Amino acid sequence: FYDYLGTVSSEYGYTIYNPYIGKAEIFYNDTKDYRTIKFTLAHELGHWFLHKGVSSSDDDRVLGYSSDKVEQEANDFASELLYPEELLVKDHFFAIQHDLFLISNRKELGEFIDRLCRKYCLSYEMVLRKLLYKNRQVKQYSSIRKEIEKAIGGKVSEVFEKDFYSVNEELPRYQRFIKPYIELENKVDKLVTEGKIG
Numbered sequence: 001f002y003d004y005l006g007t008v009s010s011e012y013g014y015t016i017y018n019p020y021i022g023k024a025e026i027f028y029n030d031t032k033d034y035r036t037i038k039f040t041l042a043h044e045l046g047h048w049f050l051h052k053g054v055s056s057s058d059d060d061r062v063l064g065y066s067s068d069k070v071e072q073e074a075n076d077f078a079s080e081l082l083y084p085e086e087l088l089v090k091d092h093f094f095a096i097q098h099d100l101f102l103i104s105n106r107k108e109l110g111e112f113i114d115r116l117c118r119k120y121c122l123s124y125e126m127v128l129r130k131l132l133y134k135n136r137q138v139k140q141y142s143s144i145r146k147e148i149e150k151a152i153g154g155k156v157s158e159v160f161e162k163d164f165y166s167v168n169e170e171l172p173r174y175q176r177f178i179k180p181y182i183e184l185e186n187k188v189d190k191l192v193t194e195g196k197i198g
Contacts, residue, residue: 011029012028012029012032012036012040012043013026013027013028013029013040013041013043013044014026014027014044015027015044015047015048017052024047024048024052026041026044026045026048028040028041028044033123033164034121035117035121035122035123035126036123038082038121038122039078039082039122039123039126042077042078042081042082043074043075043077043078044074045077045078045081046073046074046075046076046077046078046081047070047074049077050070050073050074050077051070051073051074079126079130082120082122082126083120083122083126083127083130087120088130088131088134089134091116091131092131092134092135094112095109095112095131095135096135098112100112101135101137103147106144106147106148106150106151106152107148107151107152109148110148110149110151110152110156111152113127113128113131113148114156114160117164118164124156128141128144128145128148129141132144
């Protein structure tokens with residue numbers, strides 16, 4: 001199910017397990033960009049496959065790395081599902097061949113990651129973290145990301161195509177998510193006006 005989740009403790013998504021019917025329901029925030037939604041759904045599926053019978057709400061950033069073991073397992077599941085090891089190995093090999101991990105090539109590394117994000121429809125953070133993990137540099141994520149943004153001349157969401165990394169509700173792909181809410185709001189307003197509900 002998709003929803004705004006504005007009043008829910010987790011801004012990304014959560015899984016509810018119903019022991020009486022033996023099924024789970026996954027909710028996700030549809031106001032996020034597609035790459036975030038994709039990771040959130042894969043993350044919640046990870047909870048379903050790995051932590052069956054446990055309701056969970058993700059308070060940590062879903063795309064980040066969590067100190068909580070259960071959340072990290074769900075992150076790892078999502079990461080492997082969306083960006084399998086065999087693809088990562090090929091992309092890492094390409095980056096090594098072209099010296100993209102050298103400090104002097106941060107701009108080229110940034111552009112390469114952007115291409116991979118578009119190829120697999122993944123977030124910049126996820127692709128960069130996976131490549132750095134493969135290169136045994138994941139602990140340097142923050143500093144390398146800053147170096148990339150300095151080399152490209154701004155934040156990833158500003159330098160590369162903005163609509164790919166940020167939600168733009170004016171785009172048609174987001175409009176279809178908004179229509180049901182507008183329709184529901186109009187029906188509720190009508191019922192209030194008619195005095196049928198308070």
